[in-house]
Amino acid sequence: MSHQESSVISEKVTRVDGPSKVRGEARYAGDQKVDGQMHAVPVLATIPAGELESIDAKQALALADGIVVLTARDMPRLHPDLDNITVPPLATRHIPMQDNLILYEGQVVALVLAPSLALATEAAKLVKPIYRTHSYINPEHQVPQSADPARGNYSGSGPLDWTKGTPDAAYASAPHKVKSIYTQPSRHANAMEPSAIVAHWHDGQLTVWDSMQHISSVQITLAAVFGLSIEDVRVIAPHTGGGFGVKAFVWPHEILAAMASKVCGKAVKFVLTRQHMYNMVGYQPQMTQHMALACDEKGQLAAIRQDVENVTSLTDDYVEFGSAAARSFYACDNISISQRVKRGNINLPTFMRAPWDGPGSWALGSALDELAHEAGIDPLDMRIRNHADTEPQTGEPWSSKMLLECYEEGARRFGWRTRPEGGTRDGYWLRGFGMADCSQGQARFQSSAGLTLTAEGTAHVASSFCDMGTGPATIFRQVAAEALGLPLSAVTSDHGQTGLPAAGPTYGQSTTISTGNAVLMAAREIKAKLAAHLQWPVAETVMEDGCIRRNNERLSIKDAMKLMGMQEIASESTFALPGGAYVDMGAPGRPARSFGALFVEVLVDPDLGLVRLRRATGVYSAGRILNPLTARSQITGGIIWGWGMATMEGSHLDPERGRWISRDLAGVPIPVNADIPADLDISFVEEFDHEAGPLGARGIGELAATGVAAAVGNAIFDATGARLHDLPITPDKILGALRLV
Amino acid sequence: MSASARSQTIDISLTVNGRPVQASVEPRLSLLDFLREELDLTGAKKGCNRGECGTCTVLVDGRRVNSCLVLAASASNHEVVTVEGLAKDGELHPVQQAFIEADALQCGFCTSGQIISAVACIEEGHAGSTEEIREWMSGNLCRCSCYPQIAEAVEMAARRMEADNA
Numbered sequence: 007m008s009h010q011e012s013s014v015i016s017e018k019v020t021r022v023d024g025p026s027k028v029r030g031e032a033r034y035a036g037d038q039k040v041d042g043q044m045h046a047v048p049v050l051a052t053i054p055a056g057e058l059e060s061i062d063a064k065q066a067l068a069l070a071d072g073i074v075v076l077t078a079r080d081m082p083r084l085h086p087d088l089d090n091i092t093v094p095p096l097a098t099r100h101i102p103m104q105d106n107l108i109l110y111e112g113q114v115v116a117l118v119l120a121p122s123l124a125l126a127t128e129a130a131k132l133v134k135p136i137y138r139t140h141s142y143i144n145p146e147h148q149v150p151q152s153a154d155p156a157r158g159n160y161s162g163s164g165p166l167d168w169t170k171g172t173p174d175a176a177y178a179s180a181p182h183k184v185k186s187i188y189t190q191p192s193r194h195a196n197a198m199e200p201s202a203i204v205a206h207w208h209d210g211q212l213t214v215w216d217s218m219q220h221i222s223s224v225q226i227t228l229a230a231v232f233g234l235s236i237e238d239v240r241v242i243a244p245h246t247g248g249g250f251g252v253k254a255f256v257w258p259h260e261i262l263a264a265m266a267s268k269v270c271g272k273a274v275k276f277v278l279t280r281q282h283m284y285n286m287v288g289y290q291p292q293m294t295q296h297m298a299l300a301c302d303e304k305g306q307l308a309a310i311r312q313d314v315e316n317v318t319s320l321t322d323d324y325v326e327f328g329s330a331a332a333r334s335f336y337a338c339d340n341i342s343i344s345q346r347v348k349r350g351n352i353n354l355p356t357f358m359r360a361p362w363d364g365p366g367s368w369a370l371g372s373a374l375d376e377l378a379h380e381a382g383i384d385p386l387d388m389r390i391r392n393h394a395d396t397e398p399q400t401g402e403p404w405s406s407k408m409l410l411e412c413y414e415e416g417a418r419r420f421g422w423r424t425r426p427e428g429g430t431r432d433g434y435w436l437r438g439f440g441m442a443d444c445s446q447g448q449a450r451f452q453s454s455a456g457l458t459l460t461a462e463g464t465a466h467v468a469s470s471f472c473d474m475g476t477g478p479a480t481i482f483r484q485v486a487a488e489a490l491g492l493p494l495s496a497v498t499s500d501h502g503q504t505g506l507p508a509a510g511p512t513y514g515q516s517t518t519i520s521t522g523n524a525v526l527m528a529a530r531e532i533k534a535k536l537a538a539h540l541q542w543p544v545a546e547t548v549m550e551d552g553c554i555r556r557n558n559e560r561l562s563i564k565d566a567m568k569l570m571g572m573q574e575i576a577s578e579s580t581f582a583l584p585g586g587a588y589v590d591m592g593a594p595g596r597p598a599r600s601f602g603a604l605f606v607e608v609l610v611d612p613d614l615g616l617v618r619l620r621r622a623t624g625v626y627s628a629g630r631i632l633n634p635l636t637a638r639s640q641i642t643g644g645i646i647w648g649w650g651m652a653t654m655e656g657s658h659l660d661p662e663r664g665r666w667i668s669r670d671l672a673g674v675p676i677p678v679n680a681d682i683p684a685d686l687d688i689s690f691v692e693e694f695d696h697e698a699g700p701l702g703a704r705g706i707g708e709l710a711a712t713g714v715a716a717a718v719g720n721a722i723f724d725a726t727g728a729r730l731h732d733l734p735i736t737p738d739k740i741l742g743a744l745r746l747v
Numbered sequence: 748m749s750a751s752a753r754s755q756t757i758d759i760s761l762t763v764n765g766r767p768v769q770a771s772v773e774p775r776l777s778l779l780d781f782l783r784e785e786l787d788l789t790g791a792k793k794g795c796n797r798g799e800c801g802t803c804t805v806l807v808d809g810r811r812v813n814s815c816l817v818l819a820a821s822a823s824n825h826e827v828v829t830v831e832g833l834a835k836d837g838e839l840h841p842v843q844q845a846f847i848e849a850d851a852l853q854c855g856f857c858t859s860g861q862i863i864s865a866v867a868c869i870e871e872g873h874a875g876s877t878e879e880i881r882e883w884m885s886g887n888l889c890r891c892s893c894y895p896q897i898a899e900a901v902e903m904a905a906r907r908m909e910a911d912n913a
Contacts, residue, residue, distance in 0.1 A: 020847050020848060020850065021847070021850065021852070023855065024846070024847035024852065025839070025847065027852055027855035027858050028830075028839065028843040028844075028846050028847055028852065028858060028862060029790070029830065029831065029833075029834060029839070029843065030788075030789070030790020030791070030829065030830035030831045030858075030859040031790070031831070032855055033789060034789075034792075034856065036792075036793070037783075037789035039787065122784070123780065123784060124773060124775060124776065124780070195890075196890055197854070197856075197890050198792070198794045198800065198802055198854065198856040198857045198888065198889065198890045198891075199792070199794070199854065199856040200793075200794070245854070245855060246854065247792070247854045247855065247856030248853075248854040248856060248890050248891055250890070277793070279796060280794065280795040280796065280797075280799075280800075474854050475852075475853030475854030475855060475891050476853070477853070635850045636850060638850070639850050639853055639891070639893060639896060640853075642892065642893075642894075642895055642896070643853065643891050643892040643893065644892075645892075646892030646894060647892060670795065670797065670799060671794075671795055671799035671800050671888065672797075672799050676888065676890065677892060677894070678885040678886075678888060678894075679880075679881045679882075679884045679885045679887075679889075679894040679897060679898060680881045680882050680885040681894075682881070682892075682894040682895060683895075684877050684881075684895050684898060684899070686895055
């Protein structure tokens with residue numbers, strides 16, 4: 007495909023799942039019904055550490071006929087095949103109800119099944135567990151430790167320690183320096199759809215309707231739990247009601263539902279409540295980031311240190327690689343990072359939008375702003391001066407990077423160079439202006455897609471990818487339509503189930519680049535097959551307007567296929583990564599990353615400490631944008647996520663009881679419509695990334711949520727002179743700081 | 748409460764999306780669970796089950812309510828409209844159409860509630876400006892954070908409906 011204006015890609019195409027969703031017809035996992043299904047409600051440990059001594063289920067069982075109370079004794083033991091499944095995609099090695107040990111509050115100790123949800127809920131309340139308590143280990147109070155590679159594979163995804171040059175010496179001798187500690191609380195994703203699964207055994211085979219971000223992960227993991235062959239597990243997920251990372255891996259409730267169905271011989275529907283979403287799936291962990299930055303008189307960075315700590319469970323070492331920012335954002339000869347964990351009795355954290363670079367960009371983007379002020383340099387000039395022309399860790403050239411263009415265009419659109427002085431009054435409000443870098447490493451996953459072209463001039467895309475609202479079901483039809491020269495209306499697709507060519511996951515902003523490239527490759531293969539039949543050189547063959555053309559020779563697809571005596575042409579392609587890798591971060595020698603610059607104006611009420619977002623301008627370098635309509639929604643969504651991170655969100659542990667203090671949407675505020683101004687100015691620089699894949703695209707989903715908290719914090723500083731190092735930046739903290747300024 | 752005391756049911760009679768419905772329900776059954784579990788109308792979603800998120804919003808006698816906070820029994824003799832009841836003769840309601848055009852949905856899980864809420868918001872006369880819409884649509888959370896697009900869709904639909912009624 008040439009990089010030129012086309013009729014289908016780059017158009018504002020509305021979502022293919024729009025009509026079914028606005029009619030309320032789209033069926034999510036929790037909307038599924040199987041005849042004779044049982045509703046599952048868990049009984050959760052009310053202590054954070056200890057042992058389950060016994061369970062009294064008499065009252066629950068006496069409530070009505072047909073109630074089943076499952077305890078560890080009733081559950082099948084994990085098949086040894088599960089040892090071969092790594093963590094991740096298995097979310098945690100610790101599967102509840104295999105023994106009596108309790109490692110965190112909210113761990114499932116029993117599962118109650120009943121024919122109705124109301125009955126199961128009532129019965130679960132009547133189950134009486136008896137515990138022996140152990141002393142509680144509060145992770146937030148622990149001394150940071152090195153991650154243990156034997157506690158899951160999360161710690162293997164990046165360097166735990168890395169140094170380039172001599173950062174400490176460079177820091178000591180530099181004229182300008184800052185040292186600060188940035189902290190943030192644990193945050194829960196709160197996808198609107200709580201996780202849900204319906205599991206159904208039939209003739210030794212398992213079918214699940216599940217709420218998830220990767221079909222294949224669920225299939226291979228559930229097969230391993232029971233020692234089944236992969237073909238004996240069918241997974242269906244046409245819609246996922248938001249995931250944001252916490253539905254990426256396979257969590258215990260998915261395994262328990264499948265076990266319960268096997269034991270009771272009926273379909274089991276296990277829909278988590280909002281409260282369950284706080285301790286039965288992961289969250290972004292509480293973090294402490296120690297920053298030390300230094301620069302010369304001109305603002306050239308002399309040293310960067312980013313030492314990161316995060317809480318994790320006693321079961322697995324999840325490492326939140328915030329230090330990816332120090333390794334990737336700015337050119338500097340002296341960089342040092344470390345990652346440590348603090349273990350305790352809590353449920354396991356996980357990847358959440360935007361992992362690694364989200365928290366990392368908050369600390370680094372804020373510290374760089376501090377340093378710019380210390381050195382008397384405009385924060386934007388500071389960034390331009392330290393632009394990383396090559397990847398700082400390896401010195402390798404980027405796949406493509408147009409961040410300098412983002413700076414220029416963003417500054418122009420926002421009016422950065424002519425902004426009023428920080429603290430300028432607008433009525434009661436103090437105006438403040440801030441900016442920060444947005445950046446996220448680009449994961450690419452091996453991914454397959456099938457494509458069929460019919461004699462009627464229609465085409466069908468088939469791939470197992472999940473669409474959780476990010477839009478792949480729409481843009482992959484666009485990709486196929488453009489490559490085959492068909493109108494969008496002539497392309498249909500199937501996704502979200504096993505039995506289709508295996509797609510990579512829907513996380514790490516990787517779906518477009520991974521599965522999208524597979525769709526494009528399949529389309530090119532079809533074109534090559536047609537050209538070969540016609541004995542036309544493929545390079546001279548064009549597919550457009552439902553026809554295939556070479557110079558002045560032109561055949562409708564119908565006629566071409568008739569000529570060849572074919573009803574349809576099918577192809578299946580795999581976007582395979584070099585060296586047979588399952589995942590990489592760009593082609594070897596060409597690291598891929600998405601970039602952007604975000605400018606915000608905030609208003610701060612100095613008497614009440616209130617902070618408001620007045621406007622934002624974001625300009626992004628993310629390769630080719632396939633659908634500006636859905637891309638804009640991804641970006642505005644990410645900025646709003648960042649606003650929540652910056653000013654509202656946080657989950658806190660009761661220090662004595664080890665439980666999440668609030669487990670609902672009343673005690674944990676997230677942004678609502680009234681918090682967000684209409685004036686979110688989003689644009690993309692024109693770019694085609696040849697190195698990242700033939701489609702020319704990179705990812706945007708995670709990118710959008712990076713840099714926001716730093717830009718907001720920097721703007722609050724600009725407005726008030728108060729530098730807040732602890733998220734979220736709430737009115738009490740602003741007022742407290744203003745008293746000290 | 749003993750099992751025998753709890754087993755009593757209440758006969759209810761209501762209209763759901765224009766169709767008369769008779770049922771015998773437990774007093775504790777919420778309107779949301781009645782719609783989803785008994786009538787298999789799964790457009791209204793359960794995002795929190797305690798009135799915090801708005802994914803379960805339906806119209807009762809034209810008023811938007813969180814159906815998780817309404818007992819099915821108390822909906823007896825009332826008219827309930829869910830998102831499934833908005834389209835007429837297959838034709839999308841202007842609000843539904845505007846949500847597609849403005850890309851006011853992503854994962855779609857909050858969309859049923861947003862759309863029902865938007866229909867009521869317009870009917871209440873709370874769609875006079877973007878600011879007003881943002882305020883009066885704030886009972887419906889969207890974690891994909893489609894808020895600017897939702898406000899745009901409601902405004903678009905309101906203007907079209909005004910023009911149609913003029």
